[in-house]
Amino acid sequence: xxxxxxxxALDRRGFMKxxxxxxxxxxxxxxxxxxxxxxxxxxxxxxxxxxxxxxxxVKAFYRTNGY
Amino acid sequence: xARMKFLCDAxxxxxxxxxxxxxxxxxxxxxxxxxxxxxTINDGKPGERSISMACMHCTDAPCAAVCPVDCFYVTVDKxxxxxxxxxxxxxxxxxxxxxxxxxxxxxxxFGSRGKMDKCTFCAxxxxxxxxxxxxxxxxxxxxxxxxxxxxxxxxxxxxxxxxDGDIIAKxxxxxxxxxxxxxxxxxxxxxxxxxxxx
Numbered sequence: 001x002x003x004x005x006x007x008x009a010l011d012r013r014g015f016m017k018x019x020x021x022x023x024x025x026x027x028x029x030x031x032x033x034x035x036x037x038x039x040x041x042x043x044x045x046x047x048x049x050x051x052x053x054x055x056x057x058v059k060a061f062y063r064t065n066g067y
Numbered sequence: 068x069a070r071m072k073f074l075c076d077a078x079x080x081x082x083x084x085x086x087x088x089x090x091x092x093x094x095x096x097x098x099x100x101x102x103x104x105x106x107t108i109n110d111g112k113p114g115e116r117s118i119s120m121a122c123m124h125c126t127d128a129p130c131a132a133v134c135p136v137d138c139f140y141v142t143v144d145k146x147x148x149x150x151x152x153x154x155x156x157x158x159x160x161x162x163x164x165x166x167x168x169x170x171x172x173x174x175x176x177f178g179s180r181g182k183m184d185k186c187t188f189c190a191x192x193x194x195x196x197x198x199x200x201x202x203x204x205x206x207x208x209x210x211x212x213x214x215x216x217x218x219x220x221x222x223x224x225x226x227x228x229x230x231d232g233d234i235i236a237k238x239x240x241x242x243x244x245x246x247x248x249x250x251x252x253x254x255x256x257x258x259x260x261x262x263x264x265x
Contacts, residue, residue: 043140043150047193050143052069055213058230065225065238 070145071188071210072232073219074239075119078246079226082107082117086218086227090121093189093217094206100170102186103218119218119227122147122168122186130160130169144210146188151204156180188229189216 052058082105090096090103103121124147131139131147138153139160158180160169171180191208194201201208209216219229228235 043193046195047148048140048142050068051190051196051208051210052071052144052231053213054069054231057214061215061220062230062234062238065228065235066241067225 069231074228076226077116077118079224080117089217089221129163133159133163146190151182154182
């Protein structure tokens with residue numbers, strides 16, 4: 001009985017060992033040159049272009065607000 | 068270059084909430100979010116004042132300063148917009164904003180906020196102008212249509228002004244001169260005391 005328990009415990013330790021080694025290997029496989037630096041959102045000219053135009057519609061708004 | 072601004076004439080606002088309704092309808096804003104709302108002080112008492120509030124498209128926007136993913140950007144018209152694709156719904160912008168403009172749909176489980184939503188000055192978002200994707204995420208893009216935000220255009224008492232900052236400032240100055248007293252602006256005396264004459 002106790003022998004079985006010991007065997008199970010050893011199996012578990014083996015499993016943990018494999019997991020930890022695998023994790024370390026995965027971390028090591030990422031070469032420093034591959035890491036891309038974080039970049040802020042840089043909107044293009046299309047996103048930030050001027051949309052406001054002084055159309056007749058807008059002029060009418062300004063005129064009626066002057067009353 | 069025109070700089071887009073909102074200006075609410077507190078002397079004219081009658082708290083009808085038409086601006087709130089117009090905004091919700093025009094931009095298909097979901098339940099639980101009000102991009103614009105009317106704040107009233109001294110309700111029912113002498114000196115009652117109402118003012119329509121939304122994103123004020125700050126020059127040095129605190130929401131953009133605190134955003135950990137830098138999802139905000141400013142257009143040539145000086146409208147502060149954000150990308151919902153980048154937003155992580157952290158809520159920092161809500162705490163930073165002095166006007167309480169950023170809102171969250173609260174659609175997720177476990178108290179997650181969802182993507183932030185705020186007034187876009189009816190200028191859409193980073194998607195292509197007037198595209199269905201832009202409308203679905205950010206609402207209408209009236210600026211691209213050659214119009215101004217509907218909240219201001221709908222205002223029955225012409226209290227809410229929107230557009231080129233220089234032009235609406237001129238309109239407001241003319242009103243002040245015609246009234247013949249102070250600026251009428253909310254909080255003017257608190258900020259500038261009695262000694263400053265207009």
